[in-house]
Amino acid sequence: MIRVQQLTKKYGSITAVKGISFEVAKGEIVGFLGPNGAGKSTTMKMLTGFLPPTTGRVSILGFDVFDQSLEARRHLGYLPENTPLYPEMKVGEYLRYRAALKGVPGSKLTERVGDVLELCQVKDREKQLIGSLSKGYRQRVGLADALVHDPALLILDEPTIGLDPNQIRTVRELIKNLAEKRTVLISTHILPEVEMMCSRVIVIHRGEIRATDTAENLRKNHRAVGELILEAKAGPDAAEALRAIPSVKDVTSVQDGEWTTFTLRLDAKAEPGAEVMRIATERKWEVREIHQKRAMLEDVFAELTTADH
């Protein structure tokens, strides 16, 4: 569906995207994950043909995005970041214009526009000016626009940014429903979004791909910087003793009356629970709670995208 080969984008001396390659197969929902400024939007703009790459190739359904640009764009629905729309147009009017522009034949115009109005739950705002819509509605109008010519591929750049939790839920549900018949590429820096929606994740940082896998596998394979929490009545030298365990990177403690809560930062894949318990028993600490936090995708993300990597 999408094939990206050695894609590079330079702005003067800054390289925003450094020779990335990946593929997205038909029917996949792929999350394009990275911190702000990682090169997500730049990559998406190149995929849609808006920006030409410095080097490298992109093809959509076998059509080269630059040499066969019009064909590629016919199969593509794109929602840019911040959903730019014409504020002076009415929702229905705007969608009819977009549908006609994207080549929906005149006889099917009303039907297609009606379908996407329904699908994106903006039917009740059909006659409203876009400029007077709330952000959530704008986003849904943007999605309706991306869908109006029934494209095989959807590229959505941060579709839930700036929405409130209810709106986010609606938009996510919507994207999930859309994905049944389509291939979707979503960029985001919101992790739960990826875990909820995407069948695969591409992690990008500083213009390079750091990992590509399912969210589940990423979590398993990168038991990133884990944490172990210990609540105990312990002596003043307890932190020292815990720090002496080889797989413990750092210990922080918070005193609450007699009880102290220790947070142990751990090496990847380390499980020092037994060792901690042995020390506690040896020193006769009274333990109230001990548990190791399961690595979250968040930790994986942090590990893959922090500066020292």
Next chain:
Amino acid sequence: MRTFFVQTMREVRGIFYTPVAYVVMALLLALLGYTFQAVVSYLNKSPSDVTVLQVTFGNGLFFFIFAITTSLITMRTFSEEFRMGTIEMLTTAPVKEWQIVLAKFFGTVIFYAVALSPTLIFFAIFTYISNGHPAAKGPGAFYSAYLMLLLIAMLFIAIGNLASSLVKDQVNAAVLSISVKIIYLWVPMMLEELLNVTDPRVRKAAEFVSPIMHMRDFSSGIVDSRRLVWYLSLTAFFLILTHHIFHSRKLKS
């Protein structure tokens, strides 16, 4: 072709959605109405060879207002799309860049055709109340006068579009476009009238470029094909330039 048509209609609507469109229409009609009335009452007192049509369109004031209003209408065409980011929506739809440039151009041309068409009523009224006294030298003069109006409008719109594609801010775009047009109008006028240049070569050059002089010719029914070539090629040149600038600006956004 359909894509181009759809986009052109969107541009026409876009113009009619802005309040400035109505200000411009009202301004043009009020000004032309006033000139028309002044011309008629002047010719009533001292009859001469010049026709009402010739003086109504062939005066400097009209051209300056025309230069300013075309700039106000075109200032937002490109700069607004870039500012709002809608350029991304527009250029990722299956539309070619030249279709966008031409649609924006013809959209404004259509707006001007609509804005200026009520002036035809002036001449109809004149013919009616003057018991058939002609407002022009024959019906052909009407066609040629309105043809020249269209040609000049096209050139001015193309200049305005170019300015809008060049400059980030729409106000700056308007200022740039007005300046260029005023200089273009002013220089031949100055040569002809203010400086009383008698050198025939300078006069010839002024005649070749001055829209006011062209209008005087065309509104008396003289269709000079050199003028057609002049306006059409200049318009085409500015449109091609606009296309190039639009293209390179898109790459940088």
